[in-house]
Amino acid sequence: MAEKRKLCLSAKGLTKVFGFGKTRTVAVDNVDFSFYEGEVISIVGESGSGKTTLSKMLLGLINETEGEIFFLGQKRDIRSQRNKQEYWKNIQAIFQDPFSSYNIFNKIDSVLLDCIKMRGGGNLPKEKKIEMMREACSFVNLKFDELTNKYPFELSGGQMQRLMIARIFLLKPKILLADEPTSMIDACSRATILDMLMELRKEIGMTVIFITHDIGLAYYVSDSVYIMEHGKFVESGTPDEVILHPKQPYTKRLINDVPKIYEEWDLSTVG
Ligand SMILES: Nc1ncnc2c1ncn2[C@@H]1O[C@H](COP(=O)(O)OP(=O)(O)OP(=O)(O)O)[C@@H](O)[C@H]1O
Ligand SMILES: [Mg+2]
Numbered sequence: 001m002a003e004k005r006k007l008c009l010s011a012k013g014l015t016k017v018f019g020f021g022k023t024r025t026v027a028v029d030n031v032d033f034s035f036y037e038g039e040v041i042s043i044v045g046e047s048g049s050g051k052t053t054l055s056k057m058l059l060g061l062i063n064e065t066e067g068e069i070f071f072l073g074q075k076r077d078i079r080s081q082r083n084k085q086e087y088w089k090n091i092q093a094i095f096q097d098p099f100s101s102y103n104i105f106n107k108i109d110s111v112l113l114d115c116i117k118m119r120g121g122g123n124l125p126k127e128k129k130i131e132m133m134r135e136a137c138s139f140v141n142l143k144f145d146e147l148t149n150k151y152p153f154e155l156s157g158g159q160m161q162r163l164m165i166a167r168i169f170l171l172k173p174k175i176l177l178a179d180e181p182t183s184m185i186d187a188c189s190r191a192t193i194l195d196m197l198m199e200l201r202k203e204i205g206m207t208v209i210f211i212t213h214d215i216g217l218a219y220y221v222s223d224s225v226y227i228m229e230h231g232k233f234v235e236s237g238t239p240d241e242v243i244l245h246p247k248q249p250y251t252k253r254l255i256n257d258v259p260k261i262y263e264e265w266d267l268s269t270v271g
Pocket of ligand 2: 052053
């Protein structure tokens with residue numbers, strides 16, 4: 001089974017250094033990883049451990065200081081704008097603060113229309129485009145007809161995150177990177193958003209990379225877990241290996257920060 005897995009995104013010696021001299025910060029420190037097609041990967045670590053910096057490099061929003069990123073087994077080359085645009089058809093992101101992701105002066109229908117254009121559907125008949133937008137909205141329980149003339153800032157946080165998922169529904173990227181996508185919304189919306197993401201993942205077979213503080217979430221959703229401390233991956237493996245049988249003191253400490261869930265896990269491991 002393991003041999004059949006196809007590499008989706010991987011890296012060797014990936015490093016990001018900010019500043020120099022006294023302000024020098026090694027935000028991501030020589031990390032290696034292999035993410036496979038269709039996998040759900042969680043990257044867990046404390047605040048400041050380098051998670052967002054790593055995701056920005058994966059997205060091609062900032063340059064790596066050292067090391068290499070491979071996409072589908074080939075060295076990634078996004079130096080030209082054209083290659084970058086092409087790459088962004090394959091990897092998309094949902095961020096913690098959905099309001100930061102849009103041009104807030106674009107109405108919602110143009111946000112969705114842009115996704116259709118990006119997928120090469122710019123010349124489709126208008127009715128077809130509307131049908132596609134309607135389908136995407138209904139997938140996330142939003143009513144297209146009520147949204148079509150609104151601006152993103154007229155939506156609630158939960159509605160905005162659902163709109164983000166509607167975008168992903170239209171874009172159908174190979175990889176979705178979700179950086180703390182549920183940390184700004186209430187528990188109920190959080191569960192809905194996660195359900196929708198998992199449903200969408202099944203439907204289009206995406207690789208999902210979750211960036212989170214929440215080791216409980218990582219346990220429930222992931223195939224692989226990477227633990228990040230001070231820019232390094234200190235431990236990785238299946239959720240059972242990493243979270244039920246952690247080897248590193250740092251991982252143990254992260255788990256002890258969520259005692260209630262840990263007790264439940266503990267019961268499941270009594271042999
Ligand atoms: N643009 C930047 N310039 C200088 N230092 C930066 C920059 N971005 C991040 N850093 C530093 O890099 C380190 C890692 O930051 P990063 O945002 O990647 O952490 P994080 O794991 O995402 O944290 P959080 O969980 O709080 O979101 C921190 O020490 C941060 O101060
Ligand atoms: Mg972050």
